[in-house]
Amino acid sequence: MDQLFVHIDQAIIHWAQAVLPDWMAVIVAMKIPIVAIAIFGPVTMMYLTLIERKLLARIQNRFGPNRVGKFGLLQPLADGVKMLTKEDIVPEKADKIAHLLAPILIVIPALLVFAVLPFGRNMIAVDLNIGVLFFLAMSGTTTLFIFTAAWASHNKFSLLGGMRSVAQMISYEIPFVLSVVPVLVVVGSFSTVAIVEAQPGLHWFVFTPWGAVGFFIFFICAVAEVNRTPFDLPEAESELVAGFHTEYSGMKFALFYMAEFMNVFTVSALVATVFLGGWQGPILPSWVWFLLKTYTLILIMMWFRGTFPRLRADQLMGFAWKFLLELTFVNIIVAAIWYEMRSPLNHLTAAAILIVTIIVLFQFNKTEIPKKRIYKYAYAD
Amino acid sequence: MFGIGVLKGMAVTFKNFVESYYKKERLTTIEYPEKRLAEKERFRNFPFLIFDEKPEDPRCVACDICAKECPPQCITIVRAQDAQGKPLKKPATFDIDYSICMNCGVCEEVCPFDAIFMDHEFELAEYGRFEDLNYTIDRLLKPKEHFMKIRPTDATRIEAELKKKENAKKAAAEKAAAAAKAKAEAAKTQASQVPDTKPETKPNEPAQPADPPAEAK
Ligand code: SF4
Ligand code: SF4
Numbered sequence: 001m002d003q004l005f006v007h008i009d010q011a012i013i014h015w016a017q018a019v020l021p022d023w024m025a026v027i028v029a030m031k032i033p034i035v036a037i038a039i040f041g042p043v044t045m046m047y048l049t050l051i052e053r054k055l056l057a058r059i060q061n062r063f064g065p066n067r068v069g070k071f072g073l074l075q076p077l078a079d080g081v082k083m084l085t086k087e088d089i090v091p092e093k094a095d096k097i098a099h100l101l102a103p104i105l106i107v108i109p110a111l112l113v114f115a116v117l118p119f120g121r122n123m124i125a126v127d128l129n130i131g132v133l134f135f136l137a138m139s140g141t142t143t144l145f146i147f148t149a150a151w152a153s154h155n156k157f158s159l160l161g162g163m164r165s166v167a168q169m170i171s172y173e174i175p176f177v178l179s180v181v182p183v184l185v186v187v188g189s190f191s192t193v194a195i196v197e198a199q200p201g202l203h204w205f206v207f208t209p210w211g212a213v214g215f216f217i218f219f220i221c222a223v224a225e226v227n228r229t230p231f232d233l234p235e236a237e238s239e240l241v242a243g244f245h246t247e248y249s250g251m252k253f254a255l256f257y258m259a260e261f262m263n264v265f266t267v268s269a270l271v272a273t274v275f276l277g278g279w280q281g282p283i284l285p286s287w288v289w290f291l292l293k294t295y296t297l298i299l300i301m302m303w304f305r306g307t308f309p310r311l312r313a314d315q316l317m318g319f320a321w322k323f324l325l326e327l328t329f330v331n332i333i334v335a336a337i338w339y340e341m342r343s344p345l346n347h348l349t350a351a352a353i354l355i356v357t358i359i360v361l362f363q364f365n366k367t368e369i370p371k372k373r374i375y376k377y378a379y380a381d
Numbered sequence: 382m383f384g385i386g387v388l389k390g391m392a393v394t395f396k397n398f399v400e401s402y403y404k405k406e407r408l409t410t411i412e413y414p415e416k417r418l419a420e421k422e423r424f425r426n427f428p429f430l431i432f433d434e435k436p437e438d439p440r441c442v443a444c445d446i447c448a449k450e451c452p453p454q455c456i457t458i459v460r461a462q463d464a465q466g467k468p469l470k471k472p473a474t475f476d477i478d479y480s481i482c483m484n485c486g487v488c489e490e491v492c493p494f495d496a497i498f499m500d501h502e503f504e505l506a507e508y509g510r511f512e513d514l515n516y517t518i519d520r521l522l523k524p525k526e527h528f529m530k531i532r533p534t535d536a537t538r539i540e541a542e543l544k545k546k547e548n549a550k551k552a553a554a555e556k557a558a559a560a561a562k563a564k565a566e567a568a569k570t571q572a573s574q575v576p577d578t579k580p581e582t583k584p585n586e587p588a589q590p591a592d593p594p595a596e597a598k
Contacts, residue, residue: 061408063412
């Protein structure tokens with residue numbers, strides 16, 4: 001069961017070697033993971049939209065989509081058909097080429113990052129030795145295309161959304177990247193496979209003091225990276241119509257949506273890989289564990305969306321620069337200390353340092369509520 | 382941003398999420414086409430015409446009052462005529478344009494013959510824009526049992542009133558008949574005293590029509 005997909009993969013390669021000439025068999029062997037990802041990505045995205053709508057509906061005490069198919073299971077297909085048949089409107093003054101390219105290109109990094117995710121034991125498309133770096137770099141380019149779309153639309157709301165996206169990305173990319181550094185320090189490798197293998201059984205990094213803090217920071221930054229509530233300022237629908245995709249309709253809009261949801265999946269998968277032990281776990285097959293953790297994180301993201309109002313731009317920036325950044329710096333040092341010291345003592349030291357840091361940062365970040373002014377009148381007293 | 386409020390909020394949404402699966406008061410939606418709410422008796426939508434025994438004899442006498450009163454003017458009535466061109470007391474066409482009707486119920490209020498009532502029918506969507514939404518008389522006519530079924534309280538009251546009126550009419554007719562009979566008999570027996578009843582009514586009759594013109598001036 002554990003190696004189910006690996007065996008399927010090998011069976012197909014064997015068949016190809018028996019039937020096809022050698023050079024084609026090689027191509028087939030190369031194409032299998034690509035095809036698998038190219039199918040898995042969009043299908044995941046389609047059903048994530050359904051899950052999200054269902055979950056939000058229940059949070060708001062509604063049923064959610066339940067008309068198309070049992071439990072609305074065919075709703076994503078109906079949406080797809082609707083998107084495809086919708087009129088494609090391009091604003092007259094838009095930069096036509098960039099307007100067309102942005103939604104197409106934004107899907108590419110979203111699909112590429114699937115390559116370095118270890119879905120299970122031996123289930124990874126390419127085991128890059130710079131896997132995490134590749135992931136961070138690739139997911140970082142998303143903003144570029146968001147800004148392209150915003151600029152090309154020739155619309156002030158789009159542009160505002162794009163600017164916000166860039167500002168947010170610059171702020172959150174730093175703690176996002178730095179919060180992985182403790183893991184890299186401890187594991188000594190960028191490879192996602194090596195990171196997973198460093199957390200055998202239930203020795204996940206999230207159960208160490210620095211891991212818990214790192215997980216917290218990494219997850220929050222991940223939510224901010226993929227522009228989801230409460231960090232969805234780039235598409236703030238109550239302020240900016242629809243933000244950067246105001247001028248998009250039909251399939252182009254669907255592509256933005258697709259990229260967003262695939263990013264949600266991949267980023268959750270990365271968080272699960274780095275801090276929650278990836279596919280490690282007892283009893284169940286490895287890929288089940290991986291999907292379980294990933295979907296738990298996705299559901300938490302949706303839960304956030306059902307709960308929190310959007311942050312103000314200054315709160316967003318302040319949170320990244322004044323709280324998360326300092327905490328990540330301290331966390332790197334703590335991880336190093338933890339690594340150097342012996343077993344029971346290192347946990348205590350690390351936890352103590354982190355708790356003190358968090359308390360201090362809380363104190364510094366307290367919102368200042370001005371005292372109520374008391375007016376003194378000339379005739380009083 | 383910081384603090385316990387974040388967790389509190391998440392607890393609230395979580396509670397809503399979980400309870401919506403097993404608590405009736407959390408999930409109040411009725412899944413409409415399959416399940417529906419019990420109809421309220423006083424619910425009123427589009428009007429219908431009532432007939433007593435046969436659809437050929439509707440209660441409506443084509444008096445045109447409802448058509449005149451209807452605020453958006455969506456009723457069209459043409460009075461039926463017999464072979465000699467004499468107007469009959471029933472409509473030949475009675476159309477209500479549903480695309481114009483605003484379901485106000487004025488027609489029901491003003492009809493002096495209790496011939497038009499508001500129905501409970503609300504699934505009135507159609508594919509055509511013009512013909513399908515124009516309700517002709519054959520689509521409007523419904524038996525009085527239908528009225529009794531959807532609005533029993535109103536129906537019993539109105540039926541009782543109608544019956545009372547009819548009884549009164551019948552009684553009056555009987556009385557008149559009896560009176561006429563008696564008169565005829567009296568006339569037979571007392572052939573000499575003919576101008577007995579006529580002078581009694583005559584002084585009253587001109588007094589009534591004389592009043593309105595005086596006010597109008
Ligand atoms: S429905 Fe009533 S008011 Fe309208 S024409 Fe017939 S009798 Fe007159
Ligand atoms: S319900 Fe109102 S609008 Fe409709 S036919 Fe009667 S009077 Fe006219």
